[in-house]
Amino acid sequence: DAGVTQSPTHLIKTRGQHVTLRCSPISGHKSVSWYQQVLGQGPQFIFQYYEKEERGRGNFPDRFSARQFPNYSSELNVNALLLGDSALYLCASSLDPEGGLAGEQYFGPGTRLTVT
Amino acid sequence: QQQVKQSPQSLIVQKGGIPIINCAYENTAFDYFPWYQQFPGKGPALLIAIRPDVSEKKEGRFTISFNKSAKQFSLHIMDSQPGDSATYFCAASKHNFNKFYFGSGTKLNVKP
Numbered sequence: 730d731a732g733v734t735q736s737p738t739h740l741i742k743t744r745g746q747h748v749t750l751r752c753s754p755i756s757g758h759k760s761v762s763w764y765q766q767v768l769g770q771g772p773q774f775i776f777q778y779y780e781k782e783e784r785g786r787g788n789f790p791d792r793f794s795a796r797q798f799p800n801y802s803s804e805l806n807v808n809a810l811l812l813g814d815s816a817l818y819l820c821a822s823s824l825d826p827e828g829g830l831a832g833e834q835y836f837g838p839g840t841r842l843t844v845t
Numbered sequence: 846q847q848q849v850k851q852s853p854q855s856l857i858v859q860k861g862g863i864p865i866i867n868c869a870y871e872n873t874a875f876d877y878f879p880w881y882q883q884f885p886g887k888g889p890a891l892l893i894a895i896r897p898d899v900s901e902k903k904e905g906r907f908t909i910s911f912n913k914s915a916k917q918f919s920l921h922i923m924d925s926q927p928g929d930s931a932t933y934f935c936a937a938s939k940h941n942f943n944k945f946y947f948g949s950g951t952k953l954n955v956k957p
Binding site: 777 | 851886887
């Protein structure tokens with residue numbers, strides 16, 4: 730079975746530009762979460778979506794937005810990029826966020842974003 | 846404010862040793878505590894997880910010890926191998942699983 734997939738693998742953008750990152754969850758998983766991992770630190774929660782609705786939001790500015798599609802894939806959008814947005818962006822999927830062990834999250838390989 | 850504090854930042858052990866990584870939390874609403882293993886260039890992989898109703902959980906060479914009164918939990922790796930060299934993250938979540946809080950990570954180096 731395919732795990733969580735993310736695209737692109739790497740991305741280089743210039744300050745002020747916009748970026749869209751994509752995630753496909755494990756087949757059958759209905760929840761997708763997005764995390765930002767700065768080098769040398771643990772992942773920081775950005776968003777969680779379940780059944781196309783936002784279920785949770787972390788302490789990130791409004792420049793960050795996301796959505797989930799009917800096939801449960803998801804996009805993370807970041808506007809007006811800053812140098813500090815350079816990080817590994819991780820997507821995690823789970824079966825059901827309130828389903829006990831079904832809430833366990835499985836991560837994709839991430840998208841490495843570099844802002845110059 | 847960091848919800849989950851992890852230590853040490855780095856750890857070096859000899860093959861066969863038992864590295865121990867510790868985490869502490871403040872929010873008593875947390876009731877799910879997973880550990881993740883991350884290799885360079887990869888996403889974190891779920892290793893083992895525990896709930897506060899048990900004090901210990903073993904899966905293969907990995908053991909979680911949980912102290913609810915102290916609000917601490919730790920990961921023990923038995924008979925460590927060079928292939929265990931990776932960064933380990935603890936995390937915590939409330940029962941609704943809508944947000945996971947991660948520790949800052951421990952870089953483990955197991956020497957042959």
